[in-house]
Amino acid sequence: MAMTLAEKIFKTHLKDEPFPGTKVLNIDVVLCHEITTPIAINDLVARGKDRVFDTNRIKVVIDHVSPAKDSQTALQGKILRDWVRRHKIKDFFDIGQNGVCHSIFPEKGFIRPGNTVIMGDSHTCTHGAFGAFAAGVGTTDLEVGILKGVCSFRDPETIRVNLNGRLPEGVYSKDLILKVIKTLTVKGATDCVIEFHGDVVKGLSMESRMTLCNMAVEAGGTSGVCMPDEVTLDYLWPFISGDYKDKKAALEEFKKWWSDEGCKYAKVVDIDVSDMEPQVTFGYKPDQVKNVTEMAGTLVDQIYIGSCTNGRMEDLKIAASYVKGKKIAPLVRAIVSPATTEIFRQAEANGIIKIFLDAGFCVTNPTCGACLGMSNGVLAEGEVCASTTNRNFNGRMGKGGMVHLMSPAVAAVTAIEGKIADPRKFRKEAI
Amino acid sequence: MEKIIKGKAFVFDANIDTDQIYPGRFLDLTDPEDVAKHAMEGADPNFVRTVKKGDLIVASTNFGCGSSREHAAVTLKAAGIGAILADSFGRIFYRNAINLGIPAIVCPDIRSSVSKGDLLSVNVASGEIINETTGAILKAQPFSPYVMSILDNGGIKSLVKGQLQEQGLK
Numbered sequence: 001m002a003m004t005l006a007e008k009i010f011k012t013h014l015k016d017e018p019f020p021g022t023k024v025l026n027i028d029v030v031l032c033h034e035i036t037t038p039i040a041i042n043d044l045v046a047r048g049k050d051r052v053f054d055t056n057r058i059k060v061v062i063d064h065v066s067p068a069k070d071s072q073t074a075l076q077g078k079i080l081r082d083w084v085r086r087h088k089i090k091d092f093f094d095i096g097q098n099g100v101c102h103s104i105f106p107e108k109g110f111i112r113p114g115n116t117v118i119m120g121d122s123h124t125c126t127h128g129a130f131g132a133f134a135a136g137v138g139t140t141d142l143e144v145g146i147l148k149g150v151c152s153f154r155d156p157e158t159i160r161v162n163l164n165g166r167l168p169e170g171v172y173s174k175d176l177i178l179k180v181i182k183t184l185t186v187k188g189a190t191d192c193v194i195e196f197h198g199d200v201v202k203g204l205s206m207e208s209r210m211t212l213c214n215m216a217v218e219a220g221g222t223s224g225v226c227m228p229d230e231v232t233l234d235y236l237w238p239f240i241s242g243d244y245k246d247k248k249a250a251l252e253e254f255k256k257w258w259s260d261e262g263c264k265y266a267k268v269v270d271i272d273v274s275d276m277e278p279q280v281t282f283g284y285k286p287d288q289v290k291n292v293t294e295m296a297g298t299l300v301d302q303i304y305i306g307s308c309t310n311g312r313m314e315d316l317k318i319a320a321s322y323v324k325g326k327k328i329a330p331l332v333r334a335i336v337s338p339a340t341t342e343i344f345r346q347a348e349a350n351g352i353i354k355i356f357l358d359a360g361f362c363v364t365n366p367t368c369g370a371c372l373g374m375s376n377g378v379l380a381e382g383e384v385c386a387s388t389t390n391r392n393f394n395g396r397m398g399k400g401g402m403v404h405l406m407s408p409a410v411a412a413v414t415a416i417e418g419k420i421a422d423p424r425k426f427r428k429e430a431i
Numbered sequence: 432m433e434k435i436i437k438g439k440a441f442v443f444d445a446n447i448d449t450d451q452i453y454p455g456r457f458l459d460l461t462d463p464e465d466v467a468k469h470a471m472e473g474a475d476p477n478f479v480r481t482v483k484k485g486d487l488i489v490a491s492t493n494f495g496c497g498s499s500r501e502h503a504a505v506t507l508k509a510a511g512i513g514a515i516l517a518d519s520f521g522r523i524f525y526r527n528a529i530n531l532g533i534p535a536i537v538c539p540d541i542r543s544s545v546s547k548g549d550l551l552s553v554n555v556a557s558g559e560i561i562n563e564t565t566g567a568i569l570k571a572q573p574f575s576p577y578v579m580s581i582l583d584n585g586g587i588k589s590l591v592k593g594q595l596q597e598q599g600l601k
Binding site: 120 | 521576586
């Protein structure tokens with residue numbers, strides 16, 4: 001029977017089917033951070049079950065408030081650190097080596113095609129970019145995952161999104177996913193996996209594919225998914241070269257996960273991107289999306305470039321290409337937060353950090369802080385932020401603040417203009 | 432759990448996200464009593480001052496969309512909410528609520544049938560909802576036997592604990 005990628009992963013990871021429609025899956029990788037995991041740890045300790053299913057398959061980072069902003073967030077970090085030491089979990093990334101979870105874990109090569117991945121974080125869907133089934137879960141499910149290495153899910157339905165045509169200048173993967181969310185609506189993919197197909201997706205880098213899959217949850221999706229191909233292989237090769245005879249053999253293995261011809265989709269959406277404009281959100285929901293020409297001129301107080309959506313090297317390069325040699329507008333403030341320590345290091349080495357500093361940006365260490373209104377760039381009531389993050393929910397970046405979601409390109413030219421601007425009207429400099 | 436839950440309705444529109452149910456700036460709190468103080472703060476700052484044990488949340492589509500933070504379910508449970516009735520739910524929130532033993536009841540068109548302050552009588556097992564203020568009767572999607580057993584035990588952890596004790600395991 002023809003199967004989707006998610007159905008194949010469910011079949012190969014099936015541990016139990018306690019009743020029709022619900023499947024208990026073996027989990028390959030359990031990811032942890034300091035906001036949702038400490039509650040699970042405390043509960044396991046209180047119940048006398050302070051154990052982990054496999055120290056090698058639990059990956060841990062401190063990222064949400066990094067460094068800690070007060071004694072309460074310091075305690076969250078401490079609970080996580082003590083647990084990591086107690087169980088000798090080797091893949092732990094503390095401040096100084098850390099990064100935003102959905103950037104650093106792929107960077108370390110932890111996610112492979114066909115994997116099942118859970119984390120107490122809704123943007124776990126990012127890792128589907130590697131052809132994995134990756135889903136955000138609550139703390140209770142995370143706790144079970146840590147203890148037993150399993151998690152139950154409903155049978156997955158899949159929505160297929162075909163992105164075809166030629167990606168216009170100034171339009172990037174962030175614009176694509178905003179367009180997809182606008183098309184599907186914020187609840188259109190609830191309980192579904194979203195598969196991204198088409199010539200445009202084939203031509204995207206892994207970083208761009210992660211941006212695409214990262215926001216699948218904003219349409220309600222359980223996981224975003226791309227078919228693992230040569231691009232996936234090149235990204236993962238440094239980590240997996242010892243596991244295969246050659247690249248050809250690895251690619252053949254990857255292709256086994258591809259959705260079969262004739263598999264069943266809940267819905268198929270076709271989008272031609274050739275005439276697309278850069279996209280910007282205007283309200284408190286991620287499906288409230290307009291063309292940049294309709295939003296141009298909107299005044300902003302802060303520009304934020306970073307997060308698990310758009311804080312990767314490719315994003316910083318794109319933003320820097322617009323910022324190079326220019327200054328941010330008077331009376332606005334701009335923050336750039338490289339998503340991982342390694343990205344920070346590379347951006348320092350290739351002069352990108354200097355471009356931002358010279359333009360008047362504040363460069364912060366890697367953290368999720370501002371995106372969810374916890375630290376490092378929270379808004380005051382009535383303030384407006386042009387942001388490359390993933391959520392514009394009311395109060396998300398601070399009570400009474402307004403967030404306009406956009407690509408790093410739109411954010412960069414908005415910093416220069418002090419109001420939302422169209423990157424297609426700006427010259428890009430070579431980086 | 433009690434077969435019939437009776438309570439006063441607090442009503443909300445579509446797409447009440449987790450940041451409205453429980454704002455991110457309070458994610459450093461872990462004690463349910465502290466977490467309860469910020470229930471629904473982003474959507475209705477007066478909620479915690481007026482909500483009483485056993486009251487109900489009635490919402491339109493996609494209630495609880497957004498973050499995986501279990502704080503959003505913890506805060507409603509600790510605030511004493513008897514059940515959440517919505518046209519539909521976000522996936523992770525729905526799962527978290529059931530895991531904690533909160534009846535998260537899917538009932539299409541519930542929002543349009545209930546006004547703020549209406550007294551509702553909810554039969555969790557059969558899915559029958561009576562709006563005692565208006566007399567309207569609605570039918571929710573009934574829970575599977577397994578979900579009912581989670582709710583009856585006050586959450587999945589209590590259910591599993593009970594099962595293990597029965598088997599003589601710890």
